[in-house]
Amino acid sequence: MNRFSRTAALLALCSLLWLITARPAEAADARRRPNVLFIAIDDQNDWVGCLKGHPLVKTPHIDALAARGTLMTNAHCQAPLCNPSRTSLMLGLRPSTTGIHGLEPWFRNVPEFRDRVALPQYFAANGYQTLSTGKLYHSARRDPPQGKLAPEFQVWGPAGGFGTRPPMRLTPPTPQGNPLVDWGVWPLDNDDSSKGDTQITDWAIERLRGPASDQPFFLGVGYFLPHVPCYATQKWFDLYPDDDSVLPLIQPNDRDDTPRSSWYLHWQLPEVRLKWLQQHNQWRNIVRSYLACTSFVDSQVGRLLQTLDGTGQRDNTIIVLWGDHGWHLGEKEITGKNTLWDRGTRVPLIWAGPGITPGQTCGRPAELLDIFSTLIDLCGLPARDDLEGISLAPQLKDASASRERPAITSHNQGNFGIRTEKWRYIRYADGAEELYDMQTDPHEWINLASTRRGVCADLAKWIPKRDAGPAPGSAHRILTHYDKTPIWEGKPIQPMDEIPD
Numbered sequence: 001m002n003r004f005s006r007t008a009a010l011l012a013l014c015s016l017l018w019l020i021t022a023r024p025a026e027a028a029d030a031r032r033r034p035n036v037l038f039i040a041i042d043d044q045n046d047w048v049g050c051l052k053g054h055p056l057v058k059t060p061h062i063d064a065l066a067a068r069g070t071l072m073t074n075a076h077c078q079a080p081l082c083n084p085s086r087t088s089l090m091l092g093l094r095p096s097t098t099g100i101h102g103l104e105p106w107f108r109n110v111p112e113f114r115d116r117v118a119l120p121q122y123f124a125a126n127g128y129q130t131l132s133t134g135k136l137y138h139s140a141r142r143d144p145p146q147g148k149l150a151p152e153f154q155v156w157g158p159a160g161g162f163g164t165r166p167p168m169r170l171t172p173p174t175p176q177g178n179p180l181v182d183w184g185v186w187p188l189d190n191d192d193s194s195k196g197d198t199q200i201t202d203w204a205i206e207r208l209r210g211p212a213s214d215q216p217f218f219l220g221v222g223y224f225l226p227h228v229p230c231y232a233t234q235k236w237f238d239l240y241p242d243d244d245s246v247l248p249l250i251q252p253n254d255r256d257d258t259p260r261s262s263w264y265l266h267w268q269l270p271e272v273r274l275k276w277l278q279q280h281n282q283w284r285n286i287v288r289s290y291l292a293c294t295s296f297v298d299s300q301v302g303r304l305l306q307t308l309d310g311t312g313q314r315d316n317t318i319i320v321l322w323g324d325h326g327w328h329l330g331e332k333e334i335t336g337k338n339t340l341w342d343r344g345t346r347v348p349l350i351w352a353g354p355g356i357t358p359g360q361t362c363g364r365p366a367e368l369l370d371i372f373s374t375l376i377d378l379c380g381l382p383a384r385d386d387l388e389g390i391s392l393a394p395q396l397k398d399a400s401a402s403r404e405r406p407a408i409t410s411h412n413q414g415n416f417g418i419r420t421e422k423w424r425y426i427r428y429a430d431g432a433e434e435l436y437d438m439q440t441d442p443h444e445w446i447n448l449a450s451t452r453r454g455v456c457a458d459l460a461k462w463i464p465k466r467d468a469g470p471a472p473g474s475a476h477r478i479l480t481h482y483d484k485t486p487i488w489e490g491k492p493i494q495p496m497d498e499i500p501d
């Protein structure tokens, strides 16, 4: 054997030894990793007890989770709409990077992201069993295109959703005529078993109680309510007084000092305006319905957490609970999402489990985008350099740990919100601005942009350099500009057009 072939033989032997020894070691590493319980709540704003977004809301189980973990009190979505928010979280990229701003496209249909390893896939690649039930992505897309890619999750439970529908809508027809925009008491028999959110909890509970796997689990449970239609059974309504004490605080003519372009982000929505709610005597009803749905979902979160405790896995499971964006219930004259104010961007973000200090609240800005990087950090997975989030592990250990970057939200090209501990700054595509001092004006009533020019200029520096236009196939809630004319879902908005009801 010459020297070259001896070296080659030695290398081959080393490779073989590595294969024999490294694989079991990796498997052992994976076995030691904590489980992940990943809980999403659709359209859940900060009307959660521990976040103090509504003085009367009752969410005892979510509050108990916050008490045993770290509550991020200044957490914000990256886009105030389901698909772009969830795509950003699962890919670890901003909507201003991907161009996914609307309810379409599904990101796997965009060539640039077809093969990108998303959050659950990264856990699967690192030895986890990944399971999904309910709404985690905007749509339950299970099959990889052309059957070539790894599936988004390995095990799929029920898709969930809002459950059964009453024989006819419970509220008067809305201007946009969308059947989902409805709310009230349903089903009438006070039985929650037909609710999609009950069924996904049942399924997740069975998985938690099932035979232990030699792999850690990544279990995603995506609640649909309080997304519209806000149907809940009577017992959840009974938690709230049937009087105007439930209504959120608003300021009459609050939008006199917001730019006209603030309307372009939600020019025409299925969700109704405050004016419509007042004209039809529905404001209190929608608010109570939303609160009722929130308390119902909280009870399901409670069932899930109680089961986890019973399995003895609690101390070896990272729990992260998040909402995908906020929701207006009359504030700033609208209902729904698609805004860059705190009401549209602030979300629950709660962490508990190994490596997380219990009983903390942290007011540092946090982004849903950070969840991917944080989970990698907490579970000891190999770091990735292609994610735009920043691990929150330092704050989860010590809530006072510093963090420089504000929370950044965008909605369609050119529109950004920047949230620090003190300020909310908004800049729209036409250059119009808003600035609120969140410490003295938490309801964002007084726009200071014209007087505090230096603060605006400082905050504007955080606007991302990359500001992608809509990805191919974009649709629904898409705002673009042609020359200087705003185009809402393909139709130009003229300067004298009245703001639609």
Ligand SMILES: [Ca+2]
Pocket (backbone or CB within 6 Å): 042, 043, 081, 082, 227, 324, 325
């Ligand atoms: Ca949503």
Ligand SMILES: [Ca+2]
Pocket (backbone or CB within 6 Å): 253, 254, 255, 256, 257, 258, 444, 445, 446, 447
């Ligand atoms: Ca105002």
